[in-house]
Amino acid sequence: MTSYQGKSVLVLGGSRGIGAAIVKRFTAEGAKVTFTYGASQEAAEQLARDTGSTAVRADSADRNAVLNLVREVGPLDILVVNSGIAIFGDALEQDPDTIDRLFQINIQTPYHASVEAAKQMPEGGRIIVIGSVNGDRMPVPGMASYAVSKSALQGLARGLGRDFGPRGITINVVQPGPIDTDANPENGPMKDLMHSFMAIKRHGRPEEVAGMVAWLAGPEAGFVTGAMHTIDGAFGA
Template structure:
């Protein structure tokens, strides 16, 4: 297990689920962790108290607020962008304003956060964005906007890897499949459908995703950049 003693880490969207597991992992390995939250204030403050991290309310749909928070965090060793939302249903019936908000959170925020972090990030820094296997495969109807936003992250990582590579800064996308969280519980109504696509017939654990993030943030992954790292029980195989 690599150690992140004294490393400065910012997790955008860290109060629950995968984000909270990432906060716990870095804090347990000695990092100085700040994370943002939107509406889950109680969960955020409880997590901060339990891990010794710092919780900051930030609206990931607000570009200027995201940029300001990254800038205020100072030179980061590691940036993790986990904040994201999904809007599901018939594309013909969906509110265009809600879809635009999804794009601001899922696409615009990761791009602007990554660029702003790179301005101060020391050589060898790490940028990791949480995407989705749905960026590769969308086997059901009603998730077009979500899939589009997660596919966009692939181009973001490939492009910024070229821009930041000369400084040894890596950028990678972690693409989870079904993960047991409040938003998609392992015993929820989607269980049987999700398992029908998978080789490993269970939902993943947030801690498993956090483990992949930790590896990408550590010294062994210094030559890994511009790449997608899928953790999905073969959902997308």
Template sequence: MAAFQDKSVLVLGGSRGIGAAIVRRFAAEGAKVTFTYSGSRGAAEELARETGTAAVATDSADRDAVIATVRGSGPLDILVVNAGIAVFGDALDQDPDAIDRLFRINIHAPYHAAVEAARQMPEGGRIIVIGSVNGDRMPIPGMASYALSKSALQGLARGLARDFGPRGITINVVQPGPVDTDANPADGPMRDLMHSFMAIKRHGRPEEVAGMVAWLAGPEAGFVTGAMHTIDGAFGA
């Protein structure tokens, strides 16, 4: 398989879970992949060795670091922004600094990365941001800041689609539901509650999300932009 042979790909937040699956998918299809990591150096180095990709330490909460990494990657054919965090708990009790950090990682970083990538991106480039079905639906308390951050990505995609469309650059949001990762394991304590909202009563697999990302990055999706692509077993239906 070489659907992305020699394409230049940067994945922000690629050392674990969904991000690692995306790195593996592009690398397996011939792309030249660089990915970032922050707190998972060991996992990042192992993934880089396994896949023949390059790992770069970058704190997505640091706007200037994100911009520098994107700029330093040169002209990108594909940018995937996967880095994100969640802060759960009663909004009245949460640390404002923690919430501001969440917004820097989940909102500011995708925006600045997308804009910086577009400066050098060739005609027909692809920008894909990993959001969440919680941008559409929040069925439980304690996740307002997370839901807000994922809803913001919808406006980002719709707006930048207009800005970048004349150059054939597409920007889309992939919105997973529960996916089996370290952060949300399929056998975790929230499993039964989450599955109760779903038509397909299981966690998704990171590889399934990577498959949707690969389609959006490929030639068949050249007319798809400014859109949300939900992959959630009908969690949000």
């Protein structure tokens, strides 16, 4: 395990699932971690008590709120953008305002937060955005807006990787497949369909995603930037 003793980490969307696993991983390795939450106040407060991290309520669709938080917590050594939402249904019937909110959270917030964090980051800083294997592959109908948003993160990482590279700041996207969380439980109704696509026929664990994030945030990944890192049991292979 790499030590993050004294490192300042902000996790956007950290109260549950993958985000909570990331908070636990960094705090266990000595980092000073602040994380945001939306509706999950009880879970966030418990996580903060258990890990010694700091929980801050913030709406990831509110650009100014996110930017102000990045400025207040910074300068950051590590930014992890895990906040995101998914909307399912026929694209012809979905409410445009609801889709715009998804794009605000899933695309605009990662972009603006990354740029704002980089303004204050020391040389060698790390930015990791949680995307999805659905940025590469969409095998089922009803998730077009989600797929659009996760594909957009690929361009974000490639472009900002070049912009931030001269300062040694890396930016990468981690693309999970099915992960056992409240939003996508392993025993849920989509289990058999999802596992049918996979070489490793189980859901991934949030801790496995957190491990990949921790590696990308560490010194061994200093030459890795502008790249997608898929962790999906070959769901998208």
